[in-house]
Amino acid sequence: MSVHLLQTATSVLLRDxxxxxxxxxxxxxxxxxxxxxxxxxxxxxIRALANDALDLxxxxxxxxxxxxxxxxxxxxxxxxxxxxxxSFLTRFPGLEKDDVRILALDPPLLDLITRLQGSRxxxxxxxxxxxxxxxxxLYQAWEAIVAGRLAPLDAPRFVLTTLFEGVGSxxxxxxxx
Amino acid sequence: MSVHLLQTATSVLLRDxxxxxxxxxxxxxxxxxxxxxxxxxxxxxIRALANDALDLxxxxxxxxxxxxxxxxxxxxxxxxxxxxxxSFLTRFPGLEKDDVRILALDPPLLDLITRLQGSRxxxxxxxxxxxxxxxxxLYQAWEAIVAGRLAPLDAPRFVLTTLFEGVGSxxxxxxxx
DNA sequence: TGCCATGCGAACATCAGTGTACCGTTGTGA
DNA sequence: TCACAACGGTACACTGATGTTCGCATGGCA
Numbered sequence: 001m002s003v004h005l006l007q008t009a010t011s012v013l014l015r016d017x018x019x020x021x022x023x024x025x026x027x028x029x030x031x032x033x034x035x036x037x038x039x040x041x042x043x044x045x046i047r048a049l050a051n052d053a054l055d056l057x058x059x060x061x062x063x064x065x066x067x068x069x070x071x072x073x074x075x076x077x078x079x080x081x082x083x084x085x086x087s088f089l090t091r092f093p094g095l096e097k098d099d100v101r102i103l104a105l106d107p108p109l110l111d112l113i114t115r116l117q118g119s120r121x122x123x124x125x126x127x128x129x130x131x132x133x134x135x136x137x138l139y140q141a142w143e144a145i146v147a148g149r150l151a152p153l154d155a156p157r158f159v160l161t162t163l164f165e166g167v168g169s170x171x172x173x174x175x176x177x
Numbered sequence: 178m179s180v181h182l183l184q185t186a187t188s189v190l191l192r193d194x195x196x197x198x199x200x201x202x203x204x205x206x207x208x209x210x211x212x213x214x215x216x217x218x219x220x221x222x223i224r225a226l227a228n229d230a231l232d233l234x235x236x237x238x239x240x241x242x243x244x245x246x247x248x249x250x251x252x253x254x255x256x257x258x259x260x261x262x263x264s265f266l267t268r269f270p271g272l273e274k275d276d277v278r279i280l281a282l283d284p285p286l287l288d289l290i291t292r293l294q295g296s297r298x299x300x301x302x303x304x305x306x307x308x309x310x311x312x313x314x315l316y317q318a319w320e321a322i323v324a325g326r327l328a329p330l331d332a333p334r335f336v337l338t339t340l341f342e343g344v345g346s347x348x349x350x351x352x353x354x
Numbered sequence: 355t356g357c358c359a360t361g362c363g364a365a366c367a368t369c370a371g372t373g374t375a376c377c378g379t380t381g382t383g384a
Numbered sequence: 385t386c387a388c389a390a391c392g393g394t395a396c397a398c399t400g401a402t403g404t405t406c407g408c409a410t411g412g413c414a
Contacts, residue, residue: 016270017194020401031362036403093193122346128326129317129335130344136313140306149305158306161343167307168341169299197371208392213373 005030005038006052009045010088017093021045046092053085054101061105066112072120072163075109076138077156083142086135106131120164137163182207182215183229186222187265194270198222223269230262231278238282243289249297249340252286253315254333260319263312283308297341314340 008028012019021042025032039045060078064071079086089095089102096102113127121130137159144150150158185205189196198219202209216222237255241248256263266272266279273279290304298307314336321327327335 018270021403022401032402033363033404034361037361040403042402093195117346120346120348121344125335125339125344126326129321129339132317132321133314133339133344136317137310140309140313144306144309149303158302162302162306162310164343164345166339166341166343167299167302167310169294169297171297198373199371209372210374210393211391214391217373219372 002038004028006049007084010049010053010084013046013049014084014088014092046094049088050092050095050099050102053082053089054105056082056085057089057105058101061108066108071112072116072134073156073160076134076159079138080141080155080159083138087139087142090135134159134163179215181205183226184261187226187230187261190223190226191261191265191269223272226265227269227272227276227279230259230266231282233259233262234266234282235278238285243285248289249293249311250333250337253311253336256315257318257332257336260315264316264319267312311336311340 005028009024012024012027016023021035022032024045025035028035035045039048057079060082061075064074064078068074089105109131110127113121113130117123117127117130141150141155141159145152145155182205186201189201189204193200198212199209201222202212205212212222216225234256237259238252241251241255245251266282286308287304290298290307294300294304294307318327318332318336322329322332
């Protein structure tokens with residue numbers, strides 16, 4: 001019940017950061033007063049959403065075996081359903097700029113990427129670029145799912161093949177072997 | 178000078194859509210009153226920013242030879258510097274949902290992509306996915322440039338190689354020839 | 355049945371953003 | 385030097401969002 005509240009609030013505020021608390025309450029099917037009881041101020045709500053998102057993402061990351069060969073595949077499937085929360089953490093105005101917990105999410109992922117640049121990942125692009133590319137893929141996949149353009153079960157394949165192989169057919173690609 | 182105002186307003190509102198007009202005016206180095214003289218209301222400012230962005234993007238697109246083999250390369254270099262404007266059109270809350278001019282931007286690009294799916298682009302991904310992937314690449318490249326992480330002259334290469342070839346080294350890739 | 359907790363709506367005060375009017379300053383051209 | 389336009393700042397009214405209080409309804413639970 002409260003989980004539903006946090007979910008809806010996240011998606012409403014993500015779609016329109018200027019949405020009023022009344023809009024949020026209505027979307028969550030809850031009274032504006034009740035919302036105030038749970039979250040005394042607007043920024044308290046924002047912080048609660050961020051903390052909840054952090055809990056979920058940290059929990060998801062902790063379940064990934066970063067040593068496994070298919071760590072990235074695992075990451076994609078786990079993070080895909082959490083994409084609204086991740087987006088909230090990374091794109092919401094007034095967040096992230098200094099939050100220690102948010103900033104702490106990247107390093108393990110960057111480590112993983114850097115390690116894989118010895119095998120599966122190309123070395124001529126920086127790790128942060130590869131990470132952002134992965135995140136972009138997850139983001140647009142989720143957007144497409146919400147819009148009804150993409151079947152949820154197709155999403156991981158779309159993200160992973162695009163990430164690893166790109167969208168080129170390979171006919172004009174430079175030989176990198 | 179007015180061009181600078183539109184640029185600054187775009188980037189300020191893009192970074193924080195809840196920014197007050199006072200913030201916008203200050204960032205643009207102009208008085209709030211003067212801002213009001215030029216744009217009587219907040220939504221007038223938003224519409225002006227959207228129209229200006231549309232003019233710039235349409236103009237850029239009109240200069241691209243969609244029949245050329247390197248149409249995508251041309252697109253990337255031209256759209257990269259316009260990325261804040263494109264982002265404003267596509268991501269700003271309350272825009273796009275019905276604007277005819279904005280919706281008219283996609284079809285020619287989708288046509289181009291669909292055509293190239295006969296040669297340079299893979300056929301097992303829908304055209305809209307490829308378009309979004311391209312746009313994501315431009316977006317994150319611009320972000321990286323602004324953050325100082327990416328040299329502007331490197332950006333097109335990053336975007337294009339990632340788009341066409343992906344970030345995989347190719348060692349584990351399925352053979353698609 | 356009576357009690358208590360929880361949620362909701364109405365009403366109110368407050369505040370920040372917005373829009374407007376007025377005035378002083380600057381600078382440019384006749 | 386004068387007139388005029390453009391700009392910025394101050395001050396004020398208005399509006400919508402916000403936060404608070406109060407009272408009522410609902411729904412377990414003893």
